[in-house]
Amino acid sequence: MCDEADFSARQVGVMVVNFRCPHDTLACLGALSRLFTAPRRIVVVDNGSGDGSTEVLEKELAATSMQPRPELLALPDNLGFSGGNNAALRLLLQDSGCRAFWLLNSDAMPESFALDALCARLNALPRPGACGSLLVHTRGVGRVQCMSGGRLNRFFGTTRHLGGGLDTNAACAIPSATVEARLDYVCGASLLVSRAAVERVGLLDEVYFLYYEDVEWGIRMRRAGFDLGYAARSLVRHKEGGATGATSGPEGAQPVRSRFIDYLMLRNRMWLMRANYPLALPCVIASYLGVAARRCHRGQTDRLGLVVRAAWHGFVGRMGRPAAEEERSA
Template sequence: MTLDCAIPGMSGSDKSDIGVWIVVLNWKNGPDTLECLESIISSNDPCVAGVVVCDNASGDGSDVLIRNWFSNSGFCFSEAKWSDGEFLSVGAGNCEATDSSIEFALVHTGANLGFAGGNNVGIRYVQHSKAFDYLFLLNNDALLAPGAVSGMVGRFAEGEQTGMCGCTVIYHHTPSQVQAYGGASFAPWLGRAVHIGAHLPVSAPRDAAGVEARLDYILGAALMISRPCLEQIGLMEESYFLYFEEVDWATRAARAGFSFGYAPDAVVYHKEGGTIGSSSKKGARSLLSEHYLVRSRLRFTQKFYPWHLPGVIVFTIVQGARAVVGGDVSRFLVRMRAMFGLPFKA
């Protein structure tokens, strides 16, 4: 496939060689996934080579909904199932000639593998069968604005050591407000992250260099990674199931010598936490989401910053005590169970 991916600063011979594959993970949220796909098509970005949608064994008919959307829209698509470490073709798909230069694939992961596990299946699929320069993980509850993919690719072109790149993520429900400039700063002594630019007005000036100086990881809702970075650090860590996967990935990238980029004019609108209630607002997070947040925070700290583990435990206990003071005893109990490695119980 030849793409007309015109990036400033690249020579003419390089422009047509750029290929970005987008990985979208679905779990029990077919309508949002279709809206995400519509936004990718509407963006008409020449750098997008393909999109792979991974269904994490939703069991609610999401896969049928997505398959029908591909068929009814007339796009060329293939369908496969991940089973015992290999991809098995499912049916013939549909590859009639269309005006779209984008390839599509629907991949059944076979189980609810979590955020990292589900996305890793999509990454493996692209690595196994497609040519690509960059992979873009895009949440299924996110909408792509025109020029976002090209803008992020352009940022990679500015620095050879850039391994991951983020964009301006805006709250879908309040489009005048920023969720994050690319990603977050992370305090390992607390195991706590703060989104850069959170809640600033969209009209506020964006200092890309200033943001990059503070970036410790890229927001997983819209994360682009270069092929050299991916090949050196490998796939995302799947043991977390939810939360801290992108922090783990970024920490490994930074320790391997890669830097993080921010494309300020590349925009994604994020509905945030549409699948299991994983909102950044404390009171809005589901108890299940709370369980995984505490569990993953402790696992990450033990892996990368074991000397900070006592402080992180104290911080977790203090957060639990605040929940009790606020009258949310259930949240306190969920946090304590997670801290002691006990299974989730509402």
């Protein structure tokens, strides 16, 4: 039974970050318009796309009859996943009527009851921090990307999505509490976070730019005593890779990573462990030998320098948005 501390979908601020994929973003907004309960506000962030995305979105949003009418926040530069979402969070935090915030990828398509289910599960947690959806691959039928989020290996810094590859019906049969007992972080593709958690632990850490920022947020929330949840009835179809430029792989497979994405994931993994689990660094460093061996096995010997450079930058804390020359060399 709800008490006065509970909130509903009508008190949620939604944020969708666009980077050079306005058609995905508009499709996501179309799905939001079909939600069973409309949120309080929707903020679309154009993350310095510089490709005409802002103009496309301005035109479409001006003509929409959607309620609430999405607000467009155009940033001059690409601030990454964390910076783009933080810009929206700072705006929505000024609205005292927003009691929770839904981070939703631009390449995600929520089903009509997705937000209501997230709210119900987050309200049910003893100390509501964040709650995730049942993410299902867009390609193919009924294959799970993850159940809310995943596990962090505290020796090597690798992550593993919970329920990846399961049939959707099988995943729905697993109790939320069973998933939550194993949950270290909520995937940022669909993440509902309470205002109390944001005000207590702070915004996403922008030094990550892209990848692992949701993992780090989960670590902070857990350490602050907040609970992480899983709403099995919150079904969200996710293209995966559409918002980052990675090429979608076969159903149930990881997207094919560009050199730049490979660099960011390896760099950020090293920094996450150095900052949060420094005693594990010998194991983490040793694991990068395995990374190099796998790149050789895949015929990617041209990435060995990238692996070394990413590990070193993460180790010494060369973080944030990589310089233009680093993007080109990656």
